[in-house]
Amino acid sequence: MSRPIYLDCHSTTPVDPQVLEAMLPYFTERFGNPSSITHAYGWEAEAAVKQARQTIADAINATPEEIVFTSGATEANNLAIKGVAEAYFNRGRHIVTVQTEHRAVLDPCKYLESLGFEVTYLPVNSDGLIDLKQLEQTLRADTILVSVMAANNEIGVLQPLTEIGKICRTHQVLLHTDAAQAIAKIPLDVEGMNIDLMSLTAHKVYGPKGIGALYIRRRNPRVRLASQIQGGGQERGMRSGTLYTPQIVGFAKAVELGLSQMASESQHQLQLKQRLWSQVSQLEGIHLNGHPTQRLPGNLNISVEGVDGSALLLGLQPTAAVSSGSACSSTSTTPSHVLTALGHSEKLAYASLRFGIGRFNTAEEIDKVAKEAISTIQSLRQANNFSNTSHSLHRL
Numbered sequence: 269m270s271r272p273i274y275l276d277c278h279s280t281t282p283v284d285p286q287v288l289e290a291m292l293p294y295f296t297e298r299f300g301n302p303s304s305i306t307h308a309y310g311w312e313a314e315a316a317v318k319q320a321r322q323t324i325a326d327a328i329n330a331t332p333e334e335i336v337f338t339s340g341a342t343e344a345n346n347l348a349i350k351g352v353a354e355a356y357f358n359r360g361r362h363i364v365t366v367q368t369e370h371r372a373v374l375d376p377c378k379y380l381e382s383l384g385f386e387v388t389y390l391p392v393n394s395d396g397l398i399d400l401k402q403l404e405q406t407l408r409a410d411t412i413l414v415s416v417m418a419a420n421n422e423i424g425v426l427q428p429l430t431e432i433g434k435i436c437r438t439h440q441v442l443l444h445t446d447a448a449q450a451i452a453k454i455p456l457d458v459e460g461m462n463i464d465l466m467s468l469t470a471h472k473v474y475g476p477k478g479i480g481a482l483y484i485r486r487r488n489p490r491v492r493l494a495s496q497i498q499g500g501g502q503e504r505g506m507r508s509g510t511l512y513t514p515q516i517v518g519f520a521k522a523v524e525l526g527l528s529q530m531a532s533e534s535q536h537q538l539q540l541k542q543r544l545w546s547q548v549s550q551l552e553g554i555h556l557n558g559h560p561t562q563r564l565p566g567n568l569n570i571s572v573e574g575v576d577g578s579a580l581l582l583g584l585q586p587t588a589a590v591s592s593g594s595a596c597s598s599t600s601t602t603p604s605h606v607l608t609a610l611g612h613s614e615k616l617a618y619a620s621l622r623f624g625i626g627r628f629n630t631a632e633e634i635d636k637v638a639k640e641a642i643s644t645i646q647s648l649r650q651a652n653n654f655s656n657t658s659h660s661l662h663r664l
């Protein structure tokens with residue numbers, strides 16, 4: 269039996285063969301600890317880390333001293349949010365974020381609430397975008413941090429970071445962005461966008477799992493941060509622990525590859541997405557979730573009327589690896605917090621499919637999945653005696 273077609277690239281991506289090739293020597297002959305300063309094994313690992321740090325800094329228009337390697341975006345988000353809260357609580361205890369953020373932002377915020385911080389969770393409109401006026405009105409004298417993601421992991425929506433950065437800078441509030449889904453997919457510029465902290469990860473962009481980074485601004489303003497993991501003092505004391513050289517090398521290679529082919533890859537994914545949408549939207553009662561154009565090129569998220577969400581996923585399972593809601597919450601029976609934030613009823617939010625199209629997908633695969641999705645929906649609806657007059661809401 270052949271394996272299902274992989275269309276879940278917001279959950280994770282395969283390691284690009286060129287990335288794996290770059291990593292391999294650092295597991296075996298170049299295995300040194302980058303902190304070992306007394307011999308050549310350490311020096312060559314240190315040189316590799318230094319080069320990788322430069323590549324990642326360049327990718328977001330930062331300097332290498334502003335990059336701290338972490339185990340991924342979850343850890344980077346925790347370090348950014350808790351680290352700022354701990355360093356600035358004398359100045360204020362108010363944090364602003366958005367209802368549609370990833371759990372790795374929402375949960376540290378919840379934790380801080382339990383310690384006495386106050387968090388405002390901004391709503392989004394039916395397209396998934398925040399209201400900039402509302403953001404500005406929410407800022408107070410005691411607001412120490414705004415955290416707004418660059419690209420949403422469920423609906424792919426891109427928040428207007430440049431405008432958000434301007435507002436935060438004007439009010440002298442630090443801006444953190446979770447860019448796990450955005451790095452090497454859309455242009456990111458911490459200077460042009462006035463971003464003070466940015467979380468990154470490798471495994472959404474064809475790099476290995478278990479590695480990411482936090483960008484921490486050093487000038488205008490210099491961001492203070494309380495470390496969350498103490499030990500050997502690596503990463504200038506901001507994140508102790510022996511650096512994971514092979515993963516760091518792979519992360520940099522993945523980012524380099526992604527940047528070098530960003531335009532062509534966007535085009536490829538956008539075409540495949542339109543190909544998929546033009547087929548499934550022939551059916552009635554299919555809703556596009558999220559802004560029709562201001563979104564990641566490879567993301568298609570739909571809600572389907574007249575079917576049960578789990579039956580739909582089950583029906584598609586042999587053909588396509590897709591998800592409903594986010595991977596982290598797909599085992600739970602509560603609907604996605606992102607889709608309910610768009611104003612969907614629980615039932616519609618639950619009957620949703622997230623397609624994450626990636627670098628290695630082909631038009632034939634898309635056609636096969638579209639055909640199967642349509643027939644699965646039709647047969648489920650027949651069983652439910654579904655009839656509906658509402659047509660698909662959006663055009664891409």
Ligand SMILES: *Cc1c(COP(=O)(O)O)cnc(C)c1O
Pocket residue numbers: 278279339340341342343370372417419420421446447448449468469470471472478479480
């Ligand atoms: C995947 C993801 C994370 C978690 O990243 P890890 O590197 O797996 O810890 C955080 N935020 C967003 C938006 C993501 O898509």
